Amino acid sequence: MSSCEKVIEPKISNVKNQLVIEGEITNSNIGAIVRISNSVSFAESGLFNGVSDAFVTIADDLGNLDTLYLQSPGIYAQTSLTGIPGRTYVLNVTYNGMKFHSSCKMPNEVLIDSLMQKNQIANDNTRRFLIPVYNDPVSEVNFYRFKVFSLNKPINKIFIRKDVLTNGKKVTQPIGPFFMELKPGDTATLQVYGIESNVYTYFSGLEQTLNAYSSAPSNPPSNIIGGCLGYFSAHTVASKKILITD
Numbered sequence: 153m154s155s156c157e158k159v160i161e162p163k164i165s166n167v168k169n170q171l172v173i174e175g176e177i178t179n180s181n182i183g184a185i186v187r188i189s190n191s192v193s194f195a196e197s198g199l200f201n202g203v204s205d206a207f208v209t210i211a212d213d214l215g216n217l218d219t220l221y222l223q224s225p226g227i228y229a230q231t232s233l234t235g236i237p238g239r240t241y242v243l244n245v246t247y248n249g250m251k252f253h254s255s256c257k258m259p260n261e262v263l264i265d266s267l268m269q270k271n272q273i274a275n276d277n278t279r280r281f282l283i284p285v286y287n288d289p290v291s292e293v294n295f296y297r298f299k300v301f302s303l304n305k306p307i308n309k310i311f312i313r314k315d316v317l318t319n320g321k322k323v324t325q326p327i328g329p330f331f332m333e334l335k336p337g338d339t340a341t342l343q344v345y346g347i348e349s350n351v352y353t354y355f356s357g358l359e360q361t362l363n364a365y366s367s368a369p370s371n372p373p374s375n376i377i378g379g380c381l382g383y384f385s386a387h388t389v390a391s392k393k394i395l396i397t398d
Contacts, residue, residue, distance in 0.1 A: 173382040183231035202226020206247040213240040241386040252378030258386040259346040267392035281328035290320025295352035301341040310359040338396045346388040350375040354383040
């Protein structure tokens with residue numbers, strides 16, 4: 153029996169640039185930040201093509217309005233703006249004659265009681281997991297996003313969940329696995345974001361696209377109106393640190 157190989161060079165067509173808006177306001181003291189850029193071609197993936205001449209505001213449901221100012225190309229921020237759980241926030245962006253807006257209600261805060269580590273050995277490789285312990289509120293549907301940092305550097309993985317099976321319970325589900333991202337001696341930080349359902353849907357779609365779960369990957373559904381890519385999230389932040397061991 154014999155086989156042959158043929159080199160195939162797929163034709164990748166470039167699509168029209170789209171505006172990408174990624175906005176966040178939290179209940180922590182880091183303020184609000186909105187990243188605005190133009191999408192790039194497939195060959196330029198990873199490049200941040202920041203937009204520096206947009207007008208950006210965030211308002212709440214009590215009529216308070218704050219302007220976000222350009223900090224660096226494509227990065228708009230207002231460090232004094234702190235969100236309050238239960239309030240609804242509206243993002244407005246004006247750029248090149250186009251207007252974009254999004255509304256998001258900040259959920260109630262869910263705190264992390266403790267953070268533990270669990271290891272698994274498979275094929276002589278160590279898989280490490282982080283286990284945040286928290287109590288899920290019984291009176292509401294909750295959606296979560298988890299962000300992990302190693303030595304203060306973010307790990308580029310998406311972790312999300314909702315409380316379909318854990319509503320009102322003490323939750324001890326692991327986050328991971330991590331291989332070389334977490335090593336013995338590293339200090340890891342886990343942040344839990346209490347997010348709105350539309351933000352959960354966005355990151356669920358992004359996760360499927362990045363992991364090629366879908367046979368026909370597409371852009372995740374944005375919660376911003378106006379014809380752009382991205383999302384706007386008003387979320388709570390709780391965090392815990394842990395020293396990684398063998």
